[in-house]
Amino acid sequence: MNHAAWILTFLKVASIAQGFTSLKLCRSIELSPERSVKLHTSTPIMRGGGQDNSDVGTSSARLISDGNSLSFKDHVFLQGFSDQLKVKQLDEDSAFISIAANKQSDEHLVSLGNIHCEQFLACSRQKLWWTLPHWGRWAHEIPAETQFLLMKLDQDSSSASARYAAILPVLSGGFRSCLTARKDHDEMFARVESGDSGVQERKIEDILYVRCGHDPFLLLRESFRRLSEKMGTFRVREDKSLPPSIELFGWCTWNAFYSEVEGKGIMQGLASLAAGGTPARFLIIDDGWQDTSNDEVVEATEERTPWNLAKRIVRQVCAGAVELALCVGLKYFETFVKRAHHDSIHVKLWRSLTSSFLSIPLLQHFRRTTDYGKRLVSPHANLRFLQSLPGGDLGEFVNTLKTQMGVQQVLCWHALAGYWSGLRPSSPSFQSLSPSINRPSPMEGILEVEPQLSWDPLTLGGIGLPRGDRTLEFYHQLHSYLRSNNVDGLKVDAQAAFTMLGEGNGGTVKVTQKHIHMMEESVSRHFGSSNCINCMCHPTECLYSYKTTSIVRASDDFWPDDPASHTTHLVNVAYNSLFLGEIAQPDWDMFQSDHPTSHIHAIARAVGGCSVYVSDKPERHNFDLLRRLVLADGSILRARQPGRPTRDCIFVNVMLDERSALKVWNVNQCNSVLAAFNLQGANWCKKSRQHVVHSESVSSVNVLMRASDIEDNLSCDKSTWFVWTTKWSRGGALEEASQQLVSLQDEISVQLEEKQCCICTFAQVHQLKDGGREISAAAVGLEEMFNAGGAVLAVHAEQSSMRVESRGPGTLLLFSSVKPLEVRYGQETLEFQWSEEEKTVRVPLTFARGEISVRY
Known part of the structure; x- marks a missing residue:
């Protein structure tokens, strides 16, 4: 069946089903009424060559602005930027760029003109949660949602006089920024947005930071320290302590059990690692231990009359039509939408359908097949997990792990919102928090990267959050329970979800920083300032919020069943670490020692300066490999800095150029x-x-x-x-x-x-x-x-x-x-x-x- 026939068939089924939706088949008792969808229109482009002579560089400066260009030692690397931009020189090598638009808006797209460099490395969004490296030379090659940009200005980078420039989008005045390009312009643009239609400004000060130098590593280190001092919302890695678990060999339950983690399996996994001479001294109890559920779906009770019986029959017929539409729609999605370009007709059609009559059936489908629609019911462990523990008590179990198995640190997983879809508002455990459902509203830039955010479970079902003034109380509830049961720290996941919750909450910067700072305050109170692994957290709203926690997962997950992912995983971590490593110690994630690619994963972590932990299934280990990572006492030989690419391969695509190796130094x-x-x-x-x-x-x-x-x-x-x-x-x-x-x-x-x-x-x-x-x-x-x-x-x-x-x-x-x-x-x-x-x-x-x- 060709594309046109597919669309015609799908629309016929969809139109039949849509005609029935006014009868309201069922209702979800947890879902508040849908907020109107915010439609993103194309933002006017501001370009030109305006002059602002109040803050131009002086003759003694090495970084020079002449109003519409920036140069470093006679090399113009940014030319023809908008007259809406104002350059404020800080010292001879750095400057901030501010925006003064013609009108107030919650979103500005401003031309930065053309770039002139030999090569650039862009760190851009791969998904909502993660970033990855991208290499190029021309402005039109800048990826959407670029959060860090490093440019090599000279062909020869081996010389001590080689020139580099960094452009770092930052957070300011409730707005976040990123770099992007448009397919019809050979220009680079700054996208500046609040994420809340009610938060609009015409002037946004210091929204981009520019620094130049001769040493790319020193340039980045000085850049992030300057931003830390200026913004005051985060601290650099060198100023924070590291958690004790980073020096120990660890085991994570995720790939071993996924969300079916249970006590017997944990004991078996730890015992089998110890029997091979590589005892795990820290443990991550990943997703699966919490008390969660999906929202209930009920139908109102009705008196048994002929009329009500007729209505029920009609509803059942309608439900069948909607289910048929969903089945056809899912086939259509897999065939035409899943891998389609974000701007294709298939994506646009699917977004329209899933924001209307398919929204509830699709949400119910997600709830049947995934955990992402589930909400936290209480701060305690779930009954299934507790019943699997010797003695049925979490605290006793953790004590047993420490006294009998030699585990020194036990960390537990939770999402920043508690669970993937947050808290369940009707739960008796959370009534004092007055939780409510917040509707995600992904911004235009991230939808270009990941269009499926328009119809994912979090967007369709909303995220349950405590009332604004009860956020810290929620974290205290959850963390005090874990600490009272002898848990030592946390892995806090799904943090980037808050960057979709700006609408109605004062913008993405405000809502994300608020929750991260309160999470950190609670972590410091219950576990010590640094005993937390931050995960799924690569938007700058997250990264520029870490004041005390010092570990950040550096890439997408270890995917054992995706053969194409393993080499790219290592590349992504290494290049992301150039930037992330200035804010926190990059975490290279778990891996499995018996995996066909385990040797490259193991050696990368040996030079990565990171925690070393595996997610082996019990009795499935490669001890020849593990004994090259782990000493007999369960400690590791950790290198002292973040592992990063060497200077001669920073600007090289080591995945696709067919001639280059990735080199990582420490x-x-x-x-x-x-x-x-x-x-x-x-x-x-x-x-x-x-x-x-x-x-x-x-x-x-x-x-x-x-x-x-x-x-x-x-x-x-x-x-x-x-x-x-x-x-x-x-x-x-x-x-x-x-x-x-x-x-x-x-x-x-x-x-x-x-x-x-x-x-x-x-x-x-x-x-x-x-x-x-x-x-x-x-x-x-x-x-x-x-x-x-x-x-x-x-x-x-x-x-x-x-x-x-x-x-x-x-x-x-x-x-x-x-x-x-x-x-x-x-x-x-x-x-x-x-x-x-x-x-x-x-x-x-x-x-x-x-x-x-x-x-x-």
Whole structure:
């Protein structure tokens, strides 16, 4: 059946069903009357070349504005922007841009003119919840809902004089901003919106931030610190503490049980991990433990009369027609709407139908088949979950996990609204909160990215929220219950849903920041300021609201059954971390150790500086892999910064250019680590809104690894490093290991096939003197571990000895230009292996932490 025939058939069925809807088949006792739908019309474009000489750059500034353009050291990177824009210079390298429109509105679309750069990296919305990287060069390539933009202005980025510019949309005066493009204009636009038709302004101050510099990492760090000081709504990562769970190996129940989590399974999962020598020391009890339900649907009772009986028969006939329309409609959706362009006739038709007579049948369909329409009934655990626990008590169960299973931290999941669709207004547990149903109204920009938000369960059914002045009371109810049952922290999900709730609530910025700040206040009171993982939270309304919590999930989920998603998952996390990592420590999400791609997930997390936690099903583990991540005591060797792409691949599409590897760098306490991955062949397709494999046959790539790839090494230009390189096969096996001495710019060439990866540990070489003999030595780390160097806590080079403080147990790998005389641990002389060819020393360690002395 062709498209035209499909639409004609569907419209015939729909028209029959629509004729019956006035009879009101049934009603949902939880749903308040539908709010009128806000129709988004095309906002007039403001462009031109206006002059505002009050705040132009001075002759001494490096960032110069001449009224309609911005330049950095004679390179014009933004040209021809609207005369509605005003540039306010802050210092020689940065400026704010404000808007002064011709009339008040809740939404402004303003031309920023053309961009001039060699390449840009845009961090834009993938879905309501998440962002992902996008690369390009021209203004028309800027994706919708771009929240961060970094531009390389020079062709050669290896030079210290290379120029970069960042444009960061921010929040101001109740408005949020993003960057976008229009298909009919080679210009970049700023979309500035409140999300509430009742919140309108003509002037919005300081809504875009611009900064230029020669170091992209320093540029971003200074940008976010400046924004933190200016906005006062969030703090940068460096100013916040990290939760204790981040140093521990963890297990999450989600992919193991999904929402059917229960006590016996939790005990089995923890026991099987411990039996393999990798005990989980923190646990996330994910979705499934809460007391939730769908709204009830009832029909009014009627007297049994012939007339009422006739009406009931008519209603049943009507219900059948609507069900038929829904069945046909769902087939139509799967065939023509699901992957259609956001502006297609199919999407427009489906949006119209689901906002009218199909809305209730579709909502009921979602409630039958998903959890997203469910609401929280009480702050307590549900009866099914409690009955599955030994003793039937959550507090006793958590105590058992800690005393018998060695778990140190237990975290529980909840949505920012309590559950996916919030609170149930009729619930006796929440009557003191006076909850009501709030109707989401997605804004135009996010509908371009994810048009299905117009008909998803949250939009159709609304989200139940406590009365505005009772929000903090709600979080106290929920969190005090968990804390009284010995729970240590939270994973707070679905936060971006609040960016659809601006209408009638003062705008998306106000409502989102209010709930996040109150959630953080309650977290601080009950669990400590940082013991919370923020999740599904990438809109700037969320990111610019984290004052105390310091962990942010950095990408869409680990999808075990989507083969195209795994390489893109790692790429998205790495590039998102360039920006997110300035606000919080990026969390790379769970993974499964027995998955076919587990080796790339594991190695990425080893260099990511993040928590390491798996979602293995009980008895289904790859312990050979896990023991390279987890020490015997259940701790991990965490790198100290967010893992980020190296400077030479920031502006490279490492998924589709067929020649580049992703390189991720990080630092340990005494050395540094660099990993490279061949992740070519798949990406997220914005048009069809799905992960797509572009090539079944992925070419090998050649990657060059250098000490200078690690930013912290750049100040050590006269140093020498001993490099321990391991290469891992597509199946996860160690393929080869090698070692060499390098200077800052020396290159190590590695050939990587599809999904192969390698790790280089750079250990700085120390010079010792034994009489007239010069000795070179370096501490690499635990040879068996992916992040070997994370084990080295301190190195003290002395006249004729080197003291190394290390984690263990395991084999400590050292470089030494000569064979040591002895190795001691306190008063004990340790055995060691010396390789004359490699110039390496291997020392078996049996302790968890201690200091050895290598004597010459």
